[in-house]
Amino acid sequence: MRSLIGITVHVALKQGVFPAAEIWYSIGAQYARAIRAAGGVPVLLPTHPGYAAEPQALISRLDGLLISGGGDSREAYFANQARPSLRDTNPPRYDYELMLIRAARAVGLPILGICRGFQTLVEAEGGEPVVYLEPGLVQHDQAEPPNTPTHTLEWASDSWLGEILNRPMWVNSFHRQGVHRVPKGWRAVAWSADGLVEAAESDDRQVVGVQFHPEWLFEDEPGLLALFEWLVQTG
Numbered sequence: 001m002r003s004l005i006g007i008t009v010h011v012a013l014k015q016g017v018f019p020a021a022e023i024w025y026s027i028g029a030q031y032a033r034a035i036r037a038a039g040g041v042p043v044l045l046p047t048h049p050g051y052a053a054e055p056q057a058l059i060s061r062l063d064g065l066l067i068s069g070g071g072d073s074r075e076a077y078f079a080n081q082a083r084p085s086l087r088d089t090n091p092p093r094y095d096y097e098l099m100l101i102r103a104a105r106a107v108g109l110p111i112l113g114i115c116r117g118f119q120t121l122v123e124a125e126g127g128e129p130v131v132y133l134e135p136g137l138v139q140h141d142q143a144e145p146p147n148t149p150t151h152t153l154e155w156a157s158d159s160w161l162g163e164i165l166n167r168p169m170w171v172n173s174f175h176r177q178g179v180h181r182v183p184k185g186w187r188a189v190a191w192s193a194d195g196l197v198e199a200a201e202s203d204d205r206q207v208v209g210v211q212f213h214p215e216w217l218f219e220d221e222p223g224l225l226a227l228f229e230w231l232v233q234t235g
Contacts, residue, residue, distance in 0.1 A: 003063035003232045005040040007031050008100065008117070010070055011048040011093045023048055030146075030215040031068055031114075037218065038228035040064070045100070047093040055096070055103040063235030065104045067097055069115025069174070069213065086119050086129055086177060098124050110234040111207045112227065115175050118209030122200070125183035125207075130196070133176050137194040140173045146216040148172060153198050153212075159189035161201045161208055164230060166223035171198065171212035178211060206234075 009027045025046050032042035043062065046052040059065070087094040097117075101124040104111050113121035119129050133140050142150045149170035155162040167190075179197040182188050186207070190199035198211045208227070218224040 003040045003235045004043050004061065005035045005064040005066055005231060005235070006043045006045045006058065006062045006100075007035065007066045008045050008047050008068050008093075008097055010068070011046065011090065023051060026070075027068055028070055028215070030213075031066060034215040034218055034225070034228045035066070035232065037225060038232045040228070040232035047096045047100075049092055049096045049099075052096055055099040059100065059103040059107060059109060062104075062109065064231045065100060065109055065111045066231065067101065067111065067113040067117030067120055069117050085131060086116070086123060089116075094120065101125075105207075108206060110231055112231045113207075113209040114215065115211060115213060116177075118200070118211055119175075119177060119179060121207060121209050122179050122182060122186075125186065125202075127179065127183035127186070128181040130178040130180045133178055133196070138173070138192045138196070140178070140192075140196070141176055142173050144172075146172055146174065146213060147220065149217065149221075151192055153190045153192060155199075156187075156189040159187075159199075159201065160205065161189055161199060161227075164226045166226070168217075168221055168224060171214075172216060173212055175211065179209075 009025045012024045014022050014024050035042040097120050138151050155167040182200045186200050186202050188197045188200045200209050214224040214227050
């Protein structure tokens, strides 16, 4: 039987023509495309506590968990609050994803975090985020299309994650926050030229986080498909 991989879906509150505000969900289709290409079955997971399934019951039916990136326009929440915490950008989604992560960790389910998902994993496990990235040596919020690599990585020579990915040297970047310190029981294994952590792995090999977006790159860089195959095959 093919592995069922849960993918968290962004939640937004939108005012429309109806009397009350509506809850909307959205996610880039490339996440599901990557899981399918890796041999798994993507299962989309709403992330508003008032509308989603109870985390423990949901996790018991999955073989792996992907904490996705993305969301609403970054300009919107950075304009309202120039230095938001990760939770500030979307409290319902953040709170529900933390519950999912803790439920998954309790039963040893493999977890992959991408971009915002990486940052959420780090906070859930006791690491420290970078609240806001000032413009610098590396453009971390690129203007180029998402399937265009724009900056290089440096990998730790003994990383098991780097080994299975064949240590990709060029990646894409769409974020204004990042990771400062990985949790206890993890190790950082890849960095951009300005020293920002771009990938980390847990010592128990059950959790992986990357700051870039491999779901947009795996078709042109086949080595990156191994990241999704790891999630599908480990569960």
